[in-house]
Amino acid sequence: MSQQTELLREERFSGRPKAVLLDLDGTLYRGETPIEGACELVEELEEAGIACWYLTNNSTRTPEQVAAHLRGFGIPADATRVITSAAAAAHYAKKRHPDATAFVIGEHGLRSALAEAGIAMPDEAELAAGASVNLVVQGLDRDLNYGQLTAALGYLLSGADYLLTNPDRRLPVGDGFLPGAGSLAALLETASDVTPVVIGKPSGIMMRYALDLAGIEASEAWVVGDNPHTDLAAGLSAGCPTVLVLTGVCGRNDWRQRCERAGAMPDAVCEGPDEVRALISGMRIAGGPANT
Structure with a gap:
């Protein structure tokens, strides 16, 4: 685990997650530029059997379009793991x-x-x-x-x-x-x-929809994002462990103030995807020893 990673509430992490709910812009890419280590993060998690889900407030694109956009950055995304606010809204509308x-x-x-x-x-x-x-x-x-x-x-x-x-x-x-x-x-x-x-972040509606699709409990899914007002607030409202990455809205010098203003303090803070990868690989497998 990188020395830059800050674990604010280590007790919130019961071990490696079964799934990671990833924000997109500011977390995996910025505009039209991939963030360093994003592709490697997804590849390593999937190889370890940790499912990557992609959550976006963007309602203008279909999951297929979002997945194609991510693949253009070299991120091996599957449309069946993309959850847009539009898809969550449609599900809610059909149900209610x-x-x-x-x-x-x-x-x-x-x-x-x-x-x-x-x-x-x-x-x-x-x-x-x-x-x-x-x-x-x-x-x-x-x-x-x-x-x-x-x-x-x-x-x-x-x-x-x-x-x-x-x-x-x-x-x-x-x-x-x-x-x-x-x-x-x-x-x-x-x-x-x-x-x-x-429906979308920071609402818990989209998060519950994601957890239901993934078939997991909130404690088994980490939320990784750059925005305290949306990503972190949504993860915390759903009861998921949350990881803030300093690749978008927040920087090393202002993340704490921004999170305090949003009323959404993360459970861990990482510089970027490489540190998230190191944090997860250093976590204990349920019932087993930590990797060394």
Whole structure:
């Protein structure tokens, strides 16, 4: 284990995890650049029988697109292990609103997930003809127009339930930012006085969905991410051991202050993927001795 790794709550780690729930941007890559050691981390974990799952608040891409993006960095990702906020929202909608007719603000990833879950989504002609809507599902939509916002507001004021894929206020692009799904939700919530059910990180809904798919208990899954407000908060709310990597939002000099402000203190802090790999390899196998 690297001397740079900080174990803040060693008792939270009962041994090697059965699975690792990995954040993407800021943890495995930054923008279009892979983070050093990310590919080796995934390869070594999989070889050791520790399943890698990929969790993203991005609702615009399908799991297949996310997996292809990761493979482009040399990370051997399988789409069946990718969990997007769109997929989690579709699962939640099907479970809680099985007969819903949804008005959707979102891109291909969200619409595809809802369609696969069997959620009815009237097209423009059907809506114009008076199709009823009892659910608004909203994610990021970079082609959103005022008419769509007005329609969504009308459905919410008429009693439709409201699901939000993720609360991210800003979306990093290149050297700047775009308004995120959370910023669009702030407008609708202000206008309607309807608070959405948040699906993605830091909500525990997405985490419980991931744990159910992985077939494991929270204590058996480590959450690894760079953002205290989303990754760490989600992991802690689900009861998972959490590892902060200093490859994205936080740096060596400010991680503690950022985590304190977020109210999400990690169980361990690693410089990056190589240290995560060393931390896991140094953990005891359940009932066995630690590696030396």
